Amino acid sequence: MAPPHDEVADSRDRAWGLRVGTEADGTEARQPVMADVARLAGVSHQTVSRVLNGAPHVRPGTRARVLAAIRELDYRPNSAARALVTRRSQTLGVVSFDSTLYGPASTLDGIERAARTAGYFVSVAGLRSLDSRSVQEAVDRLRDQGVEGVAVIAPQISAVGALAKLSSAVPVVAVGAGSRSRLPMVSFDNRAGAEVATRHLLDLGHRTVHHLAGPVGWTEGRDRQDGWRQALEAGGARVSRIGGGDWSARSGYEAGRRIAHDPEVTAVFCANDHMALGLLRALREAGRAVPGEISVVGFDDIPEAAYFTPPLTTVRQDFGELGRRALELLLEEIEGVDRPRHPVRISPETVLRRSTGPARRT
């Protein structure tokens, strides 16, 4: 790390040399600081600070000289110094469980975009596992880094408890964390989405709709299941799950093999699109026609869903919007806006494609 001295440089020094540079006259070129800019512009460092922060009462001519000096030196304010004195890091944290999945990844993306617009940086912390200690650990990491707020994309029920404890340290919002949380929260109305999807199948004449549920412990999975059950009960249909998966296509495939030859099953509501994909595959291998013999609907509307075989009827969620709303809420939280704390719910919209059709009259 040593800034290069004049003597022979070891490889360490050389690496630095590349970045810090050495002037032709042999003087060492440090990263310029505010005082350097001030000297060049013939003003005090405070005036430079004023220019940088858009403070009033700076004569236009002075401002121009300062800006010129900044450009000439390619000066950039030291964010650590600024954060130290202002106590604001301009950084937000996002903790996410598996940012490899489409939903979390898109949400993160939405948050990042919105944060940038609002002038914040975003720092991410992945979760090692789903337990609450892990959430605690991730939030702590972020906190140690000095983030001003944290958005937790952690749709596990177990995470919700962990979050409650954290709220006193730094503002936290839960993203897509289901309904039982007291925390500021934004999520999709999974229950409503599931209800609509299920009713759609019922309306097509299916006697009942089976449900391929998400993993136990995920709030989204639970809410979708609740919505499904509710639609069934409202329609007077028999309630029958066909087990739960882990969101993956593989688990959908396995479930599909289990039910492929069950004549009772004429319509399946899957808790997400990936599982629906696996299910479709299993059904095809078993020679069951979709939607001829069995109708299938998914949840999420991933970009690929329209290209499945057959194209998947599903429930669309706008993850980008979710991220944006989460950020908005977090910012309010940080700025201490005190407003009625009912959770933000975003309504999903169902997308009809070719994987659903009328029940066959037997």
Next chain:
Amino acid sequence: MAPPHDEVADSRDRAWGLRVGTEADGTEARQPVMADVARLAGVSHQTVSRVLNGAPHVRPGTRARVLAAIRELDYRPNSAARALVTRRSQTLGVVSFDSTLYGPASTLDGIERAARTAGYFVSVAGLRSLDSRSVQEAVDRLRDQGVEGVAVIAPQISAVGALAKLSSAVPVVAVGAGSRSRLPMVSFDNRAGAEVATRHLLDLGHRTVHHLAGPVGWTEGRDRQDGWRQALEAGGARVSRIGGGDWSARSGYEAGRRIAHDPEVTAVFCANDHMALGLLRALREAGRAVPGEISVVGFDDIPEAAYFTPPLTTVRQDFGELGRRALELLLEEIEGVDRPRHPVRISPETVLRRSTGPARRT
């Protein structure tokens, strides 16, 4: 939220009150600082610092007292202050183009995991668009935040030029940026992967292999196309593209419709799995059997590929590994390790599934 203090508080104070807390005796509880810990432990703040940083020459008893005080106060070091004096932020930046896509998202995930293990935070910056100004801007943002190094997941050719200019400011590694860059870089051997995939089709007896290319300007697309062409030329086959897509299933679908009725086409190598999915769909709608009439291979091996109809033969890339290697390289860069700079290449592996089969003897 906000536990109010006794006096009338505006919403701002209340919000703060929540986080900072108020003691029973009415004194306001600031976030504890090192001096508070020192006082409680009966030592100087420097000794606290020594304990925190694992410096030698601290008596075990003293260390224990300090640790106890830290725990009691729930003290956490101020990272801005530390960064200011050490000039190390312990933060790395990642710029990514579309972290919604499977590849970039997984790479980011791999980088984050590895960074955490190495004791670094990671800050992300999304790109607004693909031009080099945008890359510049993203890296600058990160730099302003004080990151110690940046990994750029930007597989656009245009980005490579922008990167070269940046290298003098802060260590940068290019992730998956193709072969023409002089920067430290890690990527898959796209060319080799494409060659193997193409040869596989040729070996099945196809007279030639058509290529559904990636978008112009993406190094990965170009390298895959190069590999495909090379395999064709080596095999004495005619070289014929069927146009380029934008990585999306939609674009694959459109390409598929264009070629579905072309009897010349018996094998297609798609530049990624999503386009392959769209292509499969178009083929199915046109009534062309896969692999009976046309064989299809993809690239990436996204988790869903095995559940396509039919399951897709493709080229697997381990994005997690890619991220890990990128981080490793970046760390070396930061620490000034001077070592031969040949780019790190990771060999992909082809995965045979059911979308490819022997050419029909005509």
Next chain:
DNA sequence: CGGGCGTATGTTAGCGCTAACATGCGCCGC
């Protein structure tokens, strides 16, 4: 024509930490 006020700037004092040096103390060797 002088007191006061508003504008434009400079000066000073930290933010919370680490690095460098200073101090004090016990223990060893001769």
Next chain:
DNA sequence: GCGGCGCATGTTAGCGCTAACATACGCCCG
């Protein structure tokens, strides 16, 4: 028995910035 050395700790001086106060200079008004 005392100089010296190494361990354990304390003291001091910044890191680069902003906030708060201090100063200087017009200009208006009575």
